[in-house]
Amino acid sequence: MAWKEKFKQFGLPGFIVFVIISLFSIYLITNNSELLRDLHVKMSKFMTSDFLKYQNEKGPILQALQFTLLILIYGLFLLGLVNAVLMVKNVILKRTPSIISHNDSELYLELEDKLGDVLAAFDQHSPLRVIDEKLTIFMMSHHAEIKRIFGLPERQIEFVWYFQGKNNDVELVYLKTPIDIEGAAKLINSALDMPYVRIQEPSVNNRMELRESPIKQFITVRNYGNLKLGLAVFILKENIFTKDNLKEFIYFTSKIILLGTNNRFLRHFKRKKNSGN
Amino acid sequence: MERTVKANTIGSSTIKRNGAIVKGTKGKRIAHLSNLKEDVSIAANRKKTHA
Numbered sequence: 604m605a606w607k608e609k610f611k612q613f614g615l616p617g618f619i620v621f622v623i624i625s626l627f628s629i630y631l632i633t634n635n636s637e638l639l640r641d642l643h644v645k646m647s648k649f650m651t652s653d654f655l656k657y658q659n660e661k662g663p664i665l666q667a668l669q670f671t672l673l674i675l676i677y678g679l680f681l682l683g684l685v686n687a688v689l690m691v692k693n694v695i696l697k698r699t700p701s702i703i704s705h706n707d708s709e710l711y712l713e714l715e716d717k718l719g720d721v722l723a724a725f726d727q728h729s730p731l732r733v734i735d736e737k738l739t740i741f742m743m744s745h746h747a748e749i750k751r752i753f754g755l756p757e758r759q760i761e762f763v764w765y766f767q768g769k770n771n772d773v774e775l776v777y778l779k780t781p782i783d784i785e786g787a788a789k790l791i792n793s794a795l796d797m798p799y800v801r802i803q804e805p806s807v808n809n810r811m812e813l814r815e816s817p818i819k820q821f822i823t824v825r826n827y828g829n830l831k832l833g834l835a836v837f838i839l840k841e842n843i844f845t846k847d848n849l850k851e852f853i854y855f856t857s858k859i860i861l862l863g864t865n866n867r868f869l870r871h872f873k874r875k876k877n878s879g880n
Numbered sequence: 881m882e883r884t885v886k887a888n889t890i891g892s893s894t895i896k897r898n899g900a901i902v903k904g905t906k907g908k909r910i911a912h913l914s915n916l917k918e919d920v921s922i923a924a925n926r927k928k929t930h931a
Contacts, residue, residue: 695896702907720907765887768894771897771898772899773894773895775892775922776890777890778890784924785922789916790916793917796907796914797913798919800906801911803912812916813916825894828903829903830904849910853910875890
């Protein structure tokens with residue numbers, strides 16, 4: 604509900620400010636209200652300054668001003684108190700936020716295992732077919748993990764790996780051909796005009812050229828420096844990105860950023876592309 | 881012998897790019913895509929069943 608969202612956004616201090624403004628407005632509208640007059644008298648009781656003491660003979664404007672000042676003084680005191688309590692609560696209950704749960708960390712370790720298989724296959728001089736198989740398993744495990752992060756089934760997410768080819772060309776490799784390969788290529792190509800290693804487009808259809816595309820959201824990650832290896836993710840459903848899943852995506856892909864720096868790994872990736880020709 | 885990987889269709893394409901690829905120098909956050917290049921030329925390579 605909208606009001607709940609607003610409340611979350613401004614929090615308790617915002618609510619207190621809202622109450623103060625409301626009370627002041629009511630006081631101005633119904634100046635002779637008994638309830639507010641009682642409140643006014645009670646609030647001024649604790650004040651030592653003569654100006655803040657309630658006096659019947661004071662004019663309505665002066666009384667309204669006095670009431671405003673009293674409300675501000677009490678409001679600020681209340682705000683300070685609430686913030687102090689919140690600060691103490693945060694200090695006492697402070698926990699290091701964990702991006703991944705215990706189960707997720709097991710999945711990450713499994714993925715590490717898959718990468719280990721590929722690297723071990725290099726060292727053992729395994730036949731190319733074996734290396735290729737292990738690399739495919741590794742790619743699939745990566746896809747599975749990203750699907751889990753965004754909570755999407757196979758049919759709503761697509762993946763394209765890319766690396767630099769000759770003459771600044773960009774070579775794309777995929778296990779499943781994307782439903783809109785031209786749209787996918789436009790997004791990847793445009794992302795490569797920016798110096799960021801992670802780029803997102805949360806509203807692909809808002810782009811005139813891609814308003815009919817089945818791709819709804821796009822995110823990509825690549826290595827630092829000259830392009831070695833990148834992974835583009837195309838989401839076929841709207842409004843999937845959240846603050847939390849993007850945070851986990853950053854964490855998860857921090858390893859991809861390093862993959863391209865492993866020359867043997869990259870060589871076999873390129874070989875995979877050639878095997879697709 | 882049992883196969884560990886199902887037959888996959890490895891596909892590949894090439895983006896014929898005009899201009900250099902910008903070096904990746906900035907991280908930390910996920911940047912929003914700025915401009916979309918309209919004209920992109922891609923050459924889709926033929927697919928091959930790969931095990």
